[in-house]
Amino acid sequence: MSAPTIRAVAELAGVSIATVSRALSHPDKVTDATREKVLAAVKATGFIPNRQAVDFRRRSTGNVVLLVRDISNPFYLDIYRGVEEHAYANGYRVLMGDAGHDDQRILRYVEMVRNRQADGLILMTGRVPEAIHSAPLPPIVVSLELVDGVRLPTIAIDNRAAAALAINYLVGLGHSRIAHITGPMTDVMPRQRHEGYRAALAAAGLPVDPALTVHADFHYEGGQRAVEQLLSGAAAFTALFCSNDEMAVGAINALRARGLSVPGDISVVGFDDIVFATASDPPLTSVRQPRREIGRASMAMMIDLLEGRADPANAILPVELVERASAAPCTVNARRALLR
């Protein structure tokens, strides 16, 4: 009843188990004739190598941990798919973990690598705890984010350019007072998007009014609160750039709750192009990141790392602006809001 082992194959093929192992793992180190004999015996017995034994012997696990900033963000689902697809195609498995802004949680996943429960770590968190340096770093790929002070293989987008893309679009629509709701500024990625916002305004010869930047947390309610704060401030604006879509949807609903029309009074552009960007009312114009591809590329880089292939080169993936209906030309109507 138990599965056939390499021994059964060896017996049937009339060779040693070493030869069977070689015929399967290093086909070129064996004569054509014996390889065929072995393969036939493999088929006849229905032999499937015991992955656990293989991994144990090779001192690898085939597991890779995908550690994300906030697992409740649907954004990461597509990332996961990309990672998982490429992993599966190459015989790896993916364990997704939630960093949850908690150093302990991050360390616990690093421990998994040290305990031989996983081979490497794909980090999609904005930070790593100091304690991670208490031992040699495991194989790590950093994706979407950058970590201050450590140089690691990275898959990312150009966050500055991506933010500028959104701003230039709004400027092209005639907007000159553009507000920005940021993510947590303790992290590099939200800071970069903010820099892109400022740089694009400056490049367009527009003033950068600090009162038009509000810091938030990437969540729905944070977007709502940020709008309240903007609206209760003295500075007027006709457009709003949000560093992710979840905040943008919150912002839109808060604007409408205050009786403002989107995009009639205020244009809104988000970031990420999550599923619910289409579902919001109005459908959200947003900067799309190639999520699936980011996941795929991250896993590919991890495999390069694990299998010792030439230094993986960092990669910057392209983004695009998806035009929907939440941004419109700056109108007279909107100017009223501006002059409010």
Added chain:
Amino acid sequence: MSAPTIRAVAELAGVSIATVSRALSHPDKVTDATREKVLAAVKATGFIPNRQAVDFRRRSTGNVVLLVRDISNPFYLDIYRGVEEHAYANGYRVLMGDAGHDDQRILRYVEMVRNRQADGLILMTGRVPEAIHSAPLPPIVVSLELVDGVRLPTIAIDNRAAAALAINYLVGLGHSRIAHITGPMTDVMPRQRHEGYRAALAAAGLPVDPALTVHADFHYEGGQRAVEQLLSGAAAFTALFCSNDEMAVGAINALRARGLSVPGDISVVGFDDIVFATASDPPLTSVRQPRREIGRASMAMMIDLLEGRADPANAILPVELVERASAAPCTVNARRALLR
């Protein structure tokens, strides 16, 4: 440099490796004195058991596959969290996979269990391929769904009662013409919700008009299309029950696109209470499933199964109706829609 093994601990403690193993795995099978000696040596050497060796020897992997109906549904993120938390706390790891309505994908995950890459399978898909029966079933827990024809340990909610909860609520608001947008009727779970809908109407003494039921697919666009279909039909209605929130949001947007007000003209109730239920406009009234708890309970049942504890009893978890703003009393205004 390489990690200390059990041998180093044995040497330091002055006992055999078997005793070290026992002191750690079966503490009650050694004397207090030796246990303390061993534990001290463990601490001194910094020994951490090599999980791979342990699992290899025990012929278990510590991996559990969570196979979901559609990984792009944010609903499953909280499920995953529940599963993962309980798994981690008990030394297990979770691999999430996407069934994607594809028998091949499902079989491929079943194969993972047979190849000793995982110990068991938590199924959150509406169906299992026939081919699964070509070999003895691996340890399986079915959650949220029921699979026709196989009796397996199950964690679920009472879908009929949950649907009835929504319908009774709408009836209580004075609605008598209530439409229903279902999920894919090939699966048991959507059928049960539909039965609940019919039963609740009948129990309230209301007619069940087949023209008011439209079959869809649990997706946003499906919800939109279903509303188009309802609106172009002859049968009028003042309320709408959707078998999940994603469709409900699509439905609301489609209703508003047709110039109908929610809940002014039509009341809408969804199912699942996903994050974006709050974010829709108006915020969606919905039946909430205890996602995290469902995940936790599923993993707990899986562990019982794997560790051979007494037959795990099936569990039915409670749901609740979360009242927001998408449903309102049936008004004169709404009656107009009814009489349209």
Added chain:
DNA sequence: CTGTTAGCGCATTCAA
């Protein structure tokens, strides 16, 4: 209660 012994299934030396 503890130590000795014998593997788990495979990859990889080393000789032949």
Added chain:
DNA sequence: TTGAATGCGCTAACAG
């Protein structure tokens, strides 16, 4: 090119 022998790190009989 192949086979015999060794051991990865640990658990689980079995004796003592």
